[in-house]
Amino acid sequence: MTHPRLNYDKISSDYNQRYPSTFHWARGDALLELARHIDAKAVLEVGSGTGYWLNLLNQGTSQLYGLDFSAGMIAQAKNQSAPLKLTRGIATQLPFRAESFDLLYCVDAIHHFGDHVAFVNEAFRVLKPGGALAVIGHDPHSGDFNWYFYDYFDTVYETDLRRYPSSDGLKEMMNRTGFQNVERRNIEHVLSIHEGEKVLDDPFIKQNATSQLALLSRETYEAGIERIKADLKKDSRMVFKSDFWVRMVMGIKP
Numbered sequence: 001m002t003h004p005r006l007n008y009d010k011i012s013s014d015y016n017q018r019y020p021s022t023f024h025w026a027r028g029d030a031l032l033e034l035a036r037h038i039d040a041k042a043v044l045e046v047g048s049g050t051g052y053w054l055n056l057l058n059q060g061t062s063q064l065y066g067l068d069f070s071a072g073m074i075a076q077a078k079n080q081s082a083p084l085k086l087t088r089g090i091a092t093q094l095p096f097r098a099e100s101f102d103l104l105y106c107v108d109a110i111h112h113f114g115d116h117v118a119f120v121n122e123a124f125r126v127l128k129p130g131g132a133l134a135v136i137g138h139d140p141h142s143g144d145f146n147w148y149f150y151d152y153f154d155t156v157y158e159t160d161l162r163r164y165p166s167s168d169g170l171k172e173m174m175n176r177t178g179f180q181n182v183e184r185r186n187i188e189h190v191l192s193i194h195e196g197e198k199v200l201d202d203p204f205i206k207q208n209a210t211s212q213l214a215l216l217s218r219e220t221y222e223a224g225i226e227r228i229k230a231d232l233k234k235d236s237r238m239v240f241k242s243d244f245w246v247r248m249v250m251g252i253k254p
């Protein structure tokens with residue numbers, strides 16, 4: 001049994017700050033388009049967190065299921081306006097019958113599941129024939145990945161390489177499991193550029209805003225912030241970039 005290393009219960013009440021109402025997410029469009037394309041009726045998000053994406057899918061999809069390890073995140077998801085069926089559980093042992101869902105997806109979560117193969121196998125089991133698995137997230141293994149966190153905070157890059165499957169590796173895993181039409185798409189370009197001291201206002205730089213920084217000890221986190229400040233002393237207009245693609249790897253159960 002795989003346990004997540006980060007306690008999402010502690011950060012659940014602040015988590016929705018990452019979803020300002022004014023922002024339009026291309027990954028939401030990709031999910032909606034996929035759900036419409038396969039005419040998904042029963043949908044499961046694994047690692048559903050506060051239910052943001054499930055709530056978005058509440059347009060033509062009648063059965064919206066969320067599974068998450070964190071009771072705190074599930075409590076937050078209960079506040080969404082869509083009627084969500086929420087279960088506490090782990091991604092590698094899904095508490096659902098075989099052939100239950102038309103669409104199973106996860107967003108920014110597979111790096112917490114530990115055993116990626118076990119998750120893909122479980123997804124295959126609970127999908128109906130013709131159903132789709134979609135894994136959405138970033139891929140630190142890819143050559144075009146540029147995130148200033150990796151330059152300033154010790155161990156974050158190495159930890160991410162261990163936690164995240166590469167999108168090619170994931171495609172291979174899905175093919176081996178029996179999925180067909182497995183493909184990868186770039187669905188959202190994340191580009192945020194912070195100049196000078198404004199980098200310290202990046203909402204993601206707070207220690208609890210991402211698992212990358214939340215997993216660090218206080219000392220390692222502070223050392224990273226000090227390194228940023230030292231560079232700012234040398235060049236007050238220094239540019240800090242987050243520049244990468246969010247990808248969707250998807251396949252169909254025959």
Ligand SMILES: C[S@@+](CC[C@H](N)C(=O)[O-])C[C@H]1O[C@@H](n2cnc3c(N)ncnc32)[C@H](O)[C@@H]1O
Nearest residue numbers: 004008047048049068069070090091107109112
């Ligand atoms: C970064 S959050 C993403 C939440 C949501 N998908 C979103 O995009 O807003 C990752 C979520 O995965 C959940 N999680 C971590 N490990 C898990 C596991 N082994 N099984 C199920 N959920 C897990 C966490 O509790 C957390 O809610």
